[in-house]
Amino acid sequence: MVYGEYQAGYLQRLKGQVDLVYRDGTFYLYATIDLPDETPMQPTRFLGVDLGIANIATNSDGHSYTGTAVETVRQRCATARKTYQSTGTKNAKRRLQKLSGAQARFHRWTNHSVAKRLVQYAKDTKAALVLEELTNIRSRMTVRKTQRAKQHNWSFRQLREFLVYKARQAGVPLLFVDPRNTSRTCSCCGFVDKRNRRSQAEFSCLRCGFTCHADLNAARNLATRGEVTHPDLIASSVGQMAFAW
Ligand SMILES: [Zn+2]
Numbered sequence: 154m155v156y157g158e159y160q161a162g163y164l165q166r167l168k169g170q171v172d173l174v175y176r177d178g179t180f181y182l183y184a185t186i187d188l189p190d191e192t193p194m195q196p197t198r199f200l201g202v203d204l205g206i207a208n209i210a211t212n213s214d215g216h217s218y219t220g221t222a223v224e225t226v227r228q229r230c231a232t233a234r235k236t237y238q239s240t241g242t243k244n245a246k247r248r249l250q251k252l253s254g255a256q257a258r259f260h261r262w263t264n265h266s267v268a269k270r271l272v273q274y275a276k277d278t279k280a281a282l283v284l285e286e287l288t289n290i291r292s293r294m295t296v297r298k299t300q301r302a303k304q305h306n307w308s309f310r311q312l313r314e315f316l317v318y319k320a321r322q323a324g325v326p327l328l329f330v331d332p333r334n335t336s337r338t339c340s341c342c343g344f345v346d347k348r349n350r351r352s353q354a355e356f357s358c359l360r361c362g363f364t365c366h367a368d369l370n371a372a373r374n375l376a377t378r379g380e381v382t383h384p385d386l387i388a389s390s391v392g393q394m395a396f397a398w
Contacts, residue, residue: 154182163186163188166186166187166188167184167185167186168184168185168186168187170185171183171184171185176254177251188322190321190322190324191322191323191324192324193324193326194276194279194323194324194325194326195279195387196279196280196281196325196326196386196387197279197280197387198278198279198280198281198376198387199213199280199281199283199376199377199379199380199383199386199387200212200213200214200274200275200278200280200281200282200283200376201213201283201371201372201373201374201375201376201377201378201379202271202282202283202284202316202372202375203285203335203368203369203371203372203375204284204285204309204312204313205368208368209223209263209264209267209308209312210267210271210312211366211368211369211371211372212271212274212372213369213372213373213375213376214274214278215369216274217368217369218267218270218271222263223259223260223263223308226256226259227256230252230253230255230256233248233252234249234252237249237252260308260311261311264308264311264312264315265315267312267315268312268315268316268319269315269319271316272316272319272320272323272325273323275320275325276323276324276325280325281325281326281327281328281379281383281386281387282316282320282325282326282327282328283327283328283329283330283375283376283378283379284313284316284327284328284329284330284375285329285330285331285332285335285375286329286330286331286332287310287313287329326386328379328382328383328386330375330378330379330382331378332371332375334374335371335374335375335378336350336356336367336370336371337349337350338370338374339356339358339360339361339363339370340363340365340370340371340373340374340377341358341361341363342358342360342361342363344358344359344360344361346359346360350367352367353367354366354367354368355367356369356370
């Protein structure tokens, strides 16, 4: 068994069972380790996180985690897939399989990276993470139920999973709120109107004139909702902190 220095540090945490996986001519040993969760941090504020398409995630401080690389790979894969499909040979089929595996691994890597950065940022700035409840994510999307939409839904779920367990590991509180109207509510004055959302990317309040990127506006609303629904989370430094998974 070959492992790096990093893995060696975790050897004593190894659990009883490992999986042997064969991929592209190489054997991999997947070992599961037990990591103790960190002591929960006492947050001083809420950080809303909006999940989107152009930007994989946008937080309420205005930081975006872009999906440009993901989109580039998706397009490249789609083109290659078409070529292989039209060929139809055994070799093409094998390449096709390899391609979808590579694409899934790339998505996974991207989601890991985005989740890691978001959690670290929340920890550094003493913020509790606020995400929208899963049920309404799809209905908020303007894309139709195409292959692309399916892929995004799958990717969203994965990113959420990663965020939940990485937050728990890092001791960063994470909570879910009802996302209804977060995209059409002005994060500045609270005015709700569908027409506030000018386009996929643009938010402009009809009442107070506040303008910002639609993803950022939604993320700010999520942060506010976290504050309204869980005021106890930051209210006092005394007593136990509640985790709402
Ligand atoms: Zn407004």
